[in-house]
Amino acid sequence: MRSLEMRYRDLVEEVERVDHAKVSADQLTELYRRLDQLDCELRTTVAHGLRREQLTRLSEVAADKLSTREAHAKVARDVAQAAVARQAQAAQSSIASRSQARSYRM
Numbered sequence: 001m002r003s004l005e006m007r008y009r010d011l012v013e014e015v016e017r018v019d020h021a022k023v024s025a026d027q028l029t030e031l032y033r034r035l036d037q038l039d040c041e042l043r044t045t046v047a048h049g050l051r052r053e054q055l056t057r058l059s060e061v062a063a064d065k066l067s068t069r070e071a072h073a074k075v076a077r078d079v080a081q082a083a084v085a086r087q088a089q090a091a092q093s094s095i096a097s098r099s100q101a102r103s104y105r106m
Helices: 004-017 025-045 050-105
Strands: none
Touching (some): 025 050
């Protein structure tokens, strides 16, 4: 089995590879679940001391990066939703102006 340190580093690397514009809520949930499992293992198997401090720092790095990716994903979703709303509003305005133009011609 790989060491706890290697598994934390693997998780950090995986989080860094996540494309915030394409990540799903399920993927983020899975990454958080894995972090929680590693943190649980850290709390239950590693005695206090330098190694635990180092692993705790790795956990904090992973949590920070994951939180940042989650925030960026939310911004990307919000921007995409706003673009769709703007397009729908523009289409609605276009239909309304054409309808109004027709009523003036009659």
